[in-house]
Amino acid sequence: MNTKLSSKRFSVGYESVNTNSSKINDSVTPITVTWENIEVKTRKKGKSLLNRVSGIAKPGEMVALMGTSGAGKTTLLNVLMDRNMKGLEKKGTVKVNGKAIGEKISLISGFAQQQEIFIPTLTVKEYLMIQAKLRMKANKSTRIERVDEIMDMLGLQKCRNSKIGNPGLVKGISGGEARRLTFACELLSNPSLLFADEPTSGLDSFMAATVVQIMRDLANSGRTLIAIIHQPTADLYFQFDKIIFLSLGRTAFMGTPEESIQFFSDCGHPIPKNFNPPEWIQEKLSVQPIEEIESYQRIMNIIQVFETTKFSKTSTIELQMIPSTKLPPFIENPGFFVETGALLKRASIDVIRSPAQMRMKLIQKIVMGLFIGSLYWQQPLDWRGVRNTNSALYFLIAELTFSTMFGIMTFMEHELPLIAREYHDGLFYVISYYVSRCLSYLPLFTFDGAIMVIISYWMIGLNNTLQQVLKSILIAVLVEQSATSCGLFLACLFETTSVAIAFAVPISGLFALLSELYGNTNNFPVYIQWMQWTSWFRYGFEGLVVNQWTKIDNPKFSNFFRDLILDQFSFKADNYPMDVIGLGSIVLFFYVAGYVALLVRIRMSR
């Protein structure tokens, strides 16, 4: 086992980070990853991204994938993890402990991605505890212990109660802490294999050194680490066990950092004194715009020398000799109820800690309730009053629809990358996420509408037996849920909120047209009439109108007048139950359709 460096204490600005390898000594199953003759081409144009690339990463090794921009590092990492291969054609084999396991590699490995995405409203500890619930099959005290241990190990104790935040939007933890939090999540399940995409990029030199030290400690404990590394300092470069230089989609070098110096000397590019070796090597492997032909010749020459040297030959022989050994157990899904519980807790904290959203929704509905109430204040029981009352009821339906539908659409765009990532890491089923998210939004998209209806109810002077009030609230809740579920469906279906809104505007406009307020649907052409049964405006408006006019405590008001009022809309006095069923069906339909759209989208995002 490699013990290149022992654990160290780095001073990082005002804070110090103790990276203590003794905490990472949990036993792990040794993992050897091999890749042989990998060729990747684009499906459409046949452009070659990787060409006969082979290599090996052994237990206890910290491997750096290096090369200039466009060399093929990300493509190789994606091939190894069997991710993001949309539109690409792959040949060659990737094996883990001698077995080709395809996308199941995600279930035995961690992947610290470059782009940190978390839930910004949660604290570091809360976030890790929920991750622990999703990633570990253990009881609560073991999970608490593990989270504590990992926070200790990665120097996160100081910011344990700080909100994660969102760079540029909400103040939160520092970039270095966010990077360590990414590692912390991946380490919860104690993986033997870890991939990292540019873990040091964007960090200052102290922080970069800390992150490399953490990786070093992990490798020293027997894990296999493969990371894309950009422009390391000489110090960091020599901490790696193996360096793989890619150029033009081919392997230009694979060996220890020390061997790389020797190799490039042998190729006729000795590294001058006082020069940072990785920088010098990358320069020799890059295509200079003003001397393209010479650059290509130089690079091809280096690649050819590498392919004929002992380094390349040794690895080819090594690849043939890897025996098939046991794999670590796959990360298991904790099960629907545990996942949904954990995700609901996370989503609910997020909703509660986004007071601006809650406050705005509530204020908006209170103001609208007061506005509608004032506008249609105490309508008399005459024809004008009847007309105004019906308009007020319609206005309530419209208000319950538009702000809700467009409000809910905005959340999906921000959250999907995190959900897709966690799903592909094997943390939960899509249905668990979907159910938890819908439940977390349920109060927010239910109470506000009911409050608006209650506020305006007595102000307008609607008929207010307890039964009528409750029936109106039920219709309001169902209408708001119809708009919520339809908005959710469109948000799941389309990649960006702007596209979803572009569809939502005409769709909601069409549903509004079929409400009966703008024309009696019985007089519409037969081939359009059926569409009224898909509109929650129609069911909602009928429900409120019927509920209002079927029971009036006034002897002058006979059933004849009631039927006259209802007839102008082609509404029927005993249709209330059908309206409730119609609204319930719309809600159910859109929630199911939203789930299917999300499932397809997340599955396709691998």
Ligand SMILES: Nc1ncnc2c1ncn2[C@@H]1O[C@H](COP(=O)(O)OP(=O)(O)OP(=O)(O)O)[C@@H](O)[C@H]1O
């Ligand atoms: N799906 C794709 N379709 C078409 N071309 C692609 C695709 N993925 C990558 N490429 C191209 O393949 C080449 C290698 O890309 P890759 O992202 O692997 O490079 P890289 O070494 O990781 O670069 P960087 O350091 O800039 O991230 C680039 O020219 C890139 O434009």
